[in-house]
Amino acid sequence: MTLIVERAGLTTVQDYGRPGWAHVGVPHSGAVDRGSFLLANRLAGNERSAAMLETSGGLALRASVAVTVVITGADTNAYINDQPLAHCKATLVHPGDTIRINRVLNGMRCYVAFTGGVHGLAQLHSLSHDSLSEIVPMPLTVGGEITLGATDRLATSLDVPIVPRRSPRLSLHPGPHHSLLTLEQRHGLATQKWITAQDSNRIGVRLTSSALRRNEFPELLSLPLVRGAVQLTPGGELVVMLADHPTTGGYPVVGVLASDDVDDIAQRPSGTPVVLGW
């Protein structure tokens, strides 16, 4: 049960992450958009945390046996040979067929699950590629093989595909340093016209604005960070922590986003407007 990597592109192997090691400095990691990840495993008939591929495009795989594939997350330019591959639809891939995901559209990443799940030798109980610590249990190389598990479970399809939600306003829950903010600063964070910055990645999303306000908060002692924590930098930008976020940090954490809102913001390409509110 294998797939051959013809092109890896911007692709990593991800499962539901590596919990339980943050106290020794290892990020949680795992799928960035958890909602899309869970949906893919559900449709593929897999366990909820089964490993799959997270890709931002440039991926080509050749099936050496018949496999069932499901794509969720951002919409894509995806094909099996030259036939378009539909989103959220369990699709049978025949031996010799090539699955191509050229580009993601109107989003950052899509999830490619196979019935049976991706199998390999875990590191610290997870197959997730952690870009911060460079823990990579399954590097994808051209010509390399991806092993799938055997299963008799059935995959299902959705009549109407689910693409990542884009909420008009994301709720900031007060973070541990919320009280450092003046009323004016709190108001400012909620009324500023934020956009997602170019250098966002699996570690975090940076939010910038044309009217940044510097601040003079005292340097803080390192505190543990969580997924969704929103740091305020001295320059006035915000950084939202994603899957591979460092386990501790020293900037004030002014707010925290709920899990679904983390999925949402992580799927916004650079330059997308973001409205925050308390």
Added chain:
Amino acid sequence: MVDGLLAGQAAMVRTAILHTCAEQHVSINDVVAGARSVVITHPRDNAEVVRALLSSIDVSGAVEISPVIAPSVTLAVDYSGPDLDYVAQQCGLTSQEVVTLHSGAKYVVEFCGFSPGFAYLTGLPTVLHLPRRATPRPRVPRGAVAIAAQYSAVYPRESPGGWHLLGVTNHELWNMTRDEPATLTPGTIVSFEQIT
């Protein structure tokens, strides 16, 4: 989150939380110590249980309620780091005095972060407290023994870094094939020994 702790308390509060969770069979993902705080992450459906458990832990008494025998490690150090002379000069000491002070102190892992197995050690003599380098080095070798502000640390692997390098140890600090990959976990007592 438990916040507003005193220096040296976070690792012990973390241990107390872990013990209580194990005793009461409360499912959690991570209990992570910071410099003055501890954060607990847990499955969404047991938020109430964790909140109740946290309020039942006497944080102020954590220093007393830690009967656990902390693991201890001695690291052999070759004190030939590139910043030894600079540190000596900044602190108004000789290089040998810096080595004697650094290797004579007893340290405790307060918390980990920055990279897997990187431990922030408290116990650095006050006279050696210096701000970190103005320009970080792009490459600090694996095993480098370093100081910055009130902390000492050992780089578990080659990485960029802004701390002052006093020496190097051969001790393996991070190995994912071990049951406990990190040598320096929160609460571990650490001493440094000069290789002569």
